[in-house]
Amino acid sequence: WNAAPDFADVMGQPLARRAMVLAAAGGHNVLLIGAPGTGKSMLAKRLPGILPPLTREEAVETTKIYSIAGQLPKGRGLISARPFRSPHHSASAAALAGGGATFRPGECSLADCGVLFLDELPEFSRDSLEVLRQPLEDGQITVSRAAGSATYPSRFQLVAAMNPCKCGYYGHPTRPCTCSPSAVRQYRSRVSGPLLDRIDLCVEMDPVAFDELHTSTPAESSADLRKQVLAARAVQARRYAAPGYEGVHCNAQLTAGQVRRVCRMTPAAERLLRASYDTLGLSARAHDRILRVARTVADLAGKQLLDEEALLEALQYRAQEKVETF
Known part of the structure; x- marks a missing residue:
C-alpha cells in the first residue's frame, strides 16, 4: 500500500x-x-x-x-x-x-x-x-x-x-x-x-x-493533477445529489437517459456531433460514450454546456475505431 x-x-x-x-x-x-x-x-x-x-x-x-x-x-x-x-x-x-x-x-x-x-x-x-x-x-x-x-x-x-x-x-x-x-x-x-x-x-x-x-520544463505533478480531478468530482457530486441520479457518482456511470439530461450542448457542438455521427457511422452506444467524455472535459474546464472544444476532444478517444482499423 x-x-x-x-x-x-x-x-x-x-x-x-x-x-x-x-x-x-x-x-x-x-x-x-x-x-x-x-x-x-x-x-x-x-x-x-x-x-x-x-x-x-x-x-x-x-x-x-x-x-x-x-x-x-x-x-x-x-x-x-x-x-x-x-x-x-x-x-x-x-x-x-x-x-x-x-x-x-x-x-x-x-x-x-x-x-x-x-x-x-x-x-x-x-x-x-x-x-x-x-x-x-x-x-x-x-x-x-x-x-x-x-x-x-x-x-x-x-x-x-x-x-x-x-x-x-x-x-x-x-x-x-x-x-x-x-x-x-x-x-x-x-x-x-x-x-x-x-x-x-x-x-x-x-x-x-x-x-x-531532455526537456528542462517539469511535467505536472500528481498533486497538481489531483486538484483538477477533485474540482471536477465536486461538480459531479453536486449534480448527482439531485433526485433521479441514485447510484451515480461520476459521469462514466450515467445511463443513456441521464446522458440526454446532463449533456446539454451549444448549437455549434450539436451540429458537430450530428456531422460526426453520420460521417463516422457511430453507434448509439458510441454516441453516449462521446457525450460522457465531453461532459468530463467540460467539468474540468468549469463549463455548464458542452461546447465544440469539449466534443472535439472527446471524439479523439474513440476506442472501437482505433482497435479495429489501421
Missing part, C-alpha cells in the same frame, strides 16, 4: 496524460495502445495517485474484501489507499472472478474502489476477458460453484494496455513491424466488441522523442 508514483516522472505523452486526468475526473475506463517502452504501465500505475481519496464507506468495503481474501496485514486498520491490481495475462478466469474451493474474491473484487490494470490485453484468454463484462456493467461479480454462489463488489476502473500488433512495432516510426496485415487484424480482434464498448477513452501512444526526455 505504498503511495502511487508521481506523474512528474512521465516524460512526453501529453495526450495520454490528459486521458488519465479525464479518466480520474469522470471515472472512465481507459485503453492505451502503443509499442513497448512508450510508458503505458508507467501511466497506469500513477492513476490511483490522482483519484479522489477513499470515502469511509469505500474504505470499509475494500478492507472487508481484503480480509475475506486473507490479504489484510495483521494489526492493520482500515485500508486508506485505493487498490491497484495488475494480474498477469496468464491469469485464469477463476483468478479474475474469484471462487475456488473456499470462495475467495478474485482480482476484479480486490481492485474494488481502485484500478484494475490489464497489460497486454489481447494476450488474456477470451474466457478471462468475458469475466470482466458483469463487473463493468453491474459493479459486482457473482461466482457460482457446486458448493453455492457468492457475490462480491467489483467497482473498479479498468486501465488496459496493448501493443498495436503481436511484435509491438506496427506503425512505429523507426522500427519495422514483422507482422502480416492479417496477423495484425487477428491480434486486435482478440479484444471483443462488448469489452471495447465499456471503454470510454482510447489513446494511441507514440514513442517518446529524445528532446522530450
Whole structure:
C-alpha cells in the first residue's frame, strides 16, 4: 500500500496524460495502445495517485474484501489507499472472478474502489476477458460453484494496455513491424466488441522523442493533477445529489437517459456531433460514450454546456475505431 508514483516522472505523452486526468475526473475506463517502452504501465500505475481519496464507506468495503481474501496485514486498520491490481495475462478466469474451493474474491473484487490494470490485453484468454463484462456493467461479480454462489463488489476502473500488433512495432516510426496485415487484424480482434464498448477513452501512444526526455520544463505533478480531478468530482457530486441520479457518482456511470439530461450542448457542438455521427457511422452506444467524455472535459474546464472544444476532444478517444482499423 505504498503511495502511487508521481506523474512528474512521465516524460512526453501529453495526450495520454490528459486521458488519465479525464479518466480520474469522470471515472472512465481507459485503453492505451502503443509499442513497448512508450510508458503505458508507467501511466497506469500513477492513476490511483490522482483519484479522489477513499470515502469511509469505500474504505470499509475494500478492507472487508481484503480480509475475506486473507490479504489484510495483521494489526492493520482500515485500508486508506485505493487498490491497484495488475494480474498477469496468464491469469485464469477463476483468478479474475474469484471462487475456488473456499470462495475467495478474485482480482476484479480486490481492485474494488481502485484500478484494475490489464497489460497486454489481447494476450488474456477470451474466457478471462468475458469475466470482466458483469463487473463493468453491474459493479459486482457473482461466482457460482457446486458448493453455492457468492457475490462480491467489483467497482473498479479498468486501465488496459496493448501493443498495436503481436511484435509491438506496427506503425512505429523507426522500427519495422514483422507482422502480416492479417496477423495484425487477428491480434486486435482478440479484444471483443462488448469489452471495447465499456471503454470510454482510447489513446494511441507514440514513442517518446529524445528532446522530450531532455526537456528542462517539469511535467505536472500528481498533486497538481489531483486538484483538477477533485474540482471536477465536486461538480459531479453536486449534480448527482439531485433526485433521479441514485447510484451515480461520476459521469462514466450515467445511463443513456441521464446522458440526454446532463449533456446539454451549444448549437455549434450539436451540429458537430450530428456531422460526426453520420460521417463516422457511430453507434448509439458510441454516441453516449462521446457525450460522457465531453461532459468530463467540460467539468474540468468549469463549463455548464458542452461546447465544440469539449466534443472535439472527446471524439479523439474513440476506442472501437482505433482497435479495429489501421
